[in-house]
Structure formats: C-alpha cells, structure tokens
C-alpha cells in the first residue's frame with residue numbers, strides 16, 4: 559500500500575459486532591472472561607485496548623515497522639526507551655535536543671547512573687571519540703528544534719552498527735510522511751503524536767515503532783509495568799487525525815516553502831533556518847532522507863532584540879502565539895523566552911538561539927493570508 563492509502567486504511571477494519579466503519583471508542587478498564595485462564599486477547603486495559611490497538615497497527619504501517627506501542631505523551635515514550643538501559647550504560651545524543659528530552663536525560667536519568675554525551679551530530683565525526691563498550695543508545699533528533707539542523711540517519715547507523723548500539727530517532731518534526739528512520743536502519747522511531755500525527759492540537763500522546771521483536775517485547779513490558787498509556791478517546795482522535803496526514807503534510811510543505819522564501823527576501827529579516835534552502839549546511843542529507851522539507855522554520859531579525867521580536871509576535875493576527883507545533887493552525891513561538899528559556903543566556907546564544915529568533919509552525923491555512931499576516935507585522939517594526 560502507498561502512504562496515502564495506508565493513512566486511510568491501515569489498522570482499521572469495520573467493527574465485527576456492528577459493521578461500524580469507524581473504530582469504536584472502547585471506554586472500558588477491564589474485560590469479562592469466560593474462565594480464569596481464558597480471554598479474548600484483552601484482560602485489563604493498561605495492557606491492551608482495541609481502540610489503541612487499531613492506532614498502533616496504523617502507526618506501525620506508517621513507519622514501515624512491525625510493532626508500535628502508544629504512550630500517554632511523547633515524553634512517556636522516550637522514558638520507556640531510556641528504561642531499556644542499566645546503570646553504567648552510556649548514551650550519545652545531540653546538544654540541540656528537544657528541551658524536554660534534555661531535561662529528562664539530565665535531571666531524571668543521570669541520577670540512575672546513566673551517562674549522556676551531548677555532541678553535534680550534524681557532523682558524524684563527533685560520534686567516534688564518544689563510542690565505547692558501555693555505549694548502548696544513540697538518540698537522534700532530525701530536523702532539530704528550533705534551528706532545523708539535519709542529522710544523517712543512515713550514516714550514523716552505519717557508524718555504530720558493529721557495536722550493537724540501539725539507534726532511536728525522534729521523528730516528530732518530520733512525521734512518517736516525510737521520513738521513515740526504520741528504512742534507514744534505525745531500531746526505534748519515537749513520535750510525539752501530539753504534533754503532526756494528531757495534527758489538530760487536541761491530544762497529548764507518544765508512540766514507539768520498531769521492527770525488532772525483542773525490543774518490542776522489552777518496550778511492551780515497560781509500557782505495561784510503568785503504565786504511561788493513553789486512553790481510548792485520545793486514540794480515536796489520533797486515528798481520525800491520521801486519515802488526512804498526507805494531505806495536511808503536503809500543504810504544510812507547500813506553505814512552508816512559500817513562507818521561507820518570503821522571509822529570506824525581506825529586508826528586516828536576518829537568517830532563515832529551513833532545510834529546503836540549497837545552501838542549508840545539510841541540505842543534501844535532507845534531500846536524500848526526507849520526501850520534502852516540512853512546515854517548520856525559524857528566523858532572526860536584523861534588529862536582534864527581545865523587544866522587537868516581542869512586538870512582531872504581538873502584532874500577528876492569523877498566527878497564534880503558543881508552544882507546540884504540527885497542528886492545522888499556524889503558530890509563532892519565541893524560543894529565548896518560551897521553549898528554551900531554561901538554557902543560560904550565554905549558552906543559548908552560543909548555540910544560535912539569539913534574542914530575536916522566532917520559530918514558526920506553518921499551518922494549512924491559505925498561504926497568501928499567512929504571508930500577508932507576517933508582512934503587516936514586519937511593516938510595523
């Protein structure tokens with residue numbers, strides 16, 4: 559099946575008892591058994607729920623994987639991956655990670671004796687010196703937030719394969735429409751389903767997808783033991799969202815390109831970060847591992863001050879000033895004072911997160927209205 563067919567059909571079938579074409583919301587905590595040792599595949603809903611199962615089948619199909627497991631948030635999914643490790647194990651990851659992942663690695667799991675190395679993964683030469691017999695996990699995020707850096711997934715997999723290092727990819731920004739890390743050799747794909755997969759800014763959820771039976775068993779055991787599972791109502795909403803994923807992504811990409819090119823030609827704009835530009839440092843890698851370049855981009859202002867950036871963000875009308883991304887509506891966000899406020903200023907600026915940096919999640923509205931909104935806001939500066 560091609561992607562556009564899978565989003566509509568994979569994992570879902572008419573309800574066997576009624577023929578209902580839409581997967582019912584099985585709002586139940588337990589299942590009645592005929593005898594103590596026998597059940598119909600469902601015993602208690604932390605372990606399994608039919609609505610969630612349908613969603614898991616759909617997600618596995620979208621990532622060309624065998625197994626998917628849903629969690630109550632993207633962080634819940636990430637937490638389960640780190641719980642595969644033991645004290646003394648080491649992880650290699652990038653320094654421009656999603657802030658919540660960085661916080662969990664440093665402030666939750668370092669206490670349990672797991673060591674994290676943060677480096678620049680856009681240059682694969684940085685991996686070698688950090689690899690040793692304790693290295694158990696390579697955690698990749700690409701494109702990164704908010705500077706849209708690109709990491710070569712296949713290149714990284716080839717480097718660590720012999721060492722039996724698990725390669726996990728946070729595929730949230732790309733969505734399965736743009737990029738399929740399992741096809742590039744990764745062992746686990748993680749999604750904040752909250753973003754493009756859900757797509758309507760109404761659900762918090764996470765997921766893991768893998769082809770490896772042993773990893774699946776271990777992750778499923780952690781899911782059932784630790785219990786960060788989503789409810790059936792949310793699973794239904796995501797199943798519904800997924801049916802238009804390909805159409806939404808096409809429009810996100812179309813609008814993203816128009817906005818990136820518009821901003822780049824604007825005299826008041828400084829840098830524009832978008833992997834679709836041919837002079838983006840890893841444009842060739844983006845071109846080879848992604849189908850298109852997505853609707854996420856960031857830019858700076860020539861007048862690089864928090865005040866000017868704030869003025870712009872207060873004068874947009876179609877964009878909503880909010881954290882998160884990947885929904886149908888366009889969002890504007892200020893990393894320095896919102897998502898990345900916890901990073902010390904010096905370190906933040908060293909990493910390119912200057913005061914005027916603004917991140918956009920371009921929605922699926924009419925591109926002319928989106929550009930006109932940015933235009934009137936930039937005029938007022």
Ligand SMILES: *Cc1c(COP(=O)(O)O)cnc(C)c1O
Pocket residue numbers: 631632633634656658659699703728730731749750751752753762763764
């Ligand atoms: C939002 C996000 C997460 C965390 O997901 P939640 O669903 O908010 O827990 C992880 N990684 C990336 C790249 C994200 O954007």
